[in-house]
Amino acid sequence: MNEDRGYQNQSQNFDTIVGPSVSIEGDFLSKGNVRIEGMLKGRLETEQDIEVAESAKIDANVTANNMVIAGQVSGDIKAQGKITILETGRVQGDITSGTLAINPGALFSGQSNMTGGAAAEGSDAEEVAEGAQEEVAVGADNEE
């Protein structure tokens, strides 16, 4: 069994990995990179990056540096850097980030606030459905 865990950043090492059959409740505060494949309810904060795997279900307000979302997140998200919602990602809540990228097929219901670009401030995004813009990269000036 050589199962691909579906890492988004192939060079990144994690300090915490929450496996698919594990559920967490409470304030999860970390200083390192975090990968969630299971369930988390409460609050999720880290000074570094978060990967939300396709199998993950998060019901929490989230704070991170950068974030890649392939699973479900219900709650407000704040990131200093970039938030990427992949095609399997489902986000319900407001997003505040430097930049935001939404892949085709992703779902995002909420308000987005781009701190990295003036044009993006206060823009709304409702359920970006399949076949929608290839990448909603508001504040793209600041993208790496």
Place this chain on the structure above:
Amino acid sequence: MYYYVYDSFVKKDKQAFRRLEKVNAGLTRFGMLGEIAESDSRQGVRDMVQQGIDKGHSTIVVIGDNRTLHEAANAVLAHEHVALGMIPVGGDISLAHSLGIDDLEALPEVLSARKVEKIDLGVVNDQVFIGSLDFYGSSAILDQQKVRLMRRSPLVRLKGFFSYLKKAEARELDLEVDSMYRIHARTPHLSFVNIRTSDVAGDVKGKQARVRFDSNMGRLHLVIVDDLPRNVLYRHSGHITDREYERIPHTSFFEGDRFAISSPQPLDLWADNVHIGTTPATIGIIPKQLKMIVGKRRLF
């Protein structure tokens, strides 16, 4: 002068005794003579180490396996001036690998140099552990470990496999971490790792998880193996006993200072493979507590 404590099993175990002979010649060459004590059914390793401390010895070398070192660590805990060394012989000597003292030919020189590193100790209830505190959802994993250690015949291994399939069972567990969050898991194996005994950090082949897993950094690592199908779990049982957790699919990794573990039914807990009681239990860490003689090739 060094104080040597033999675990009682050593002289009865021919293989262990042969390994020891390799070291003895080197110790004589380095002029490292000392007082010798041996544990028996009445006085265990802890008692013998305590006797050495009472006699004023500040360097104690135990001869045995991981369990021997575990007992010695619990004896020297309250005596910060005492340095502990190990001559690894017997079944599970994985801690010696971690401490860089598993090369018996080089060991007399290592002991003679007496390079001491202060290492973290895990604490469970009123006991300490060096390597890990484990819950095994099935005694079959321990059986499997014994089979591997004893290098049994294929027939015994096959029997072990069927025993494993029959017995392997995941259990429900609840954990509280640093009084901040709670984890609920169903797992066949859980481990609080203090000093890890394997190093797969640079080995990408077969790795399922990319995780930072450093020892002696003042934090415990909590590893939770996923509730895998039994045949998959059996295939990875060697990775459990060798603690190559990155190779096991869907494994969870956490860090923390304080943990509380509970379960609907009492579950056996093993510290450095010594049975120390059952759940519930509280687990913590004492940073830089034990003075340990280490080699250059240690894993931390």
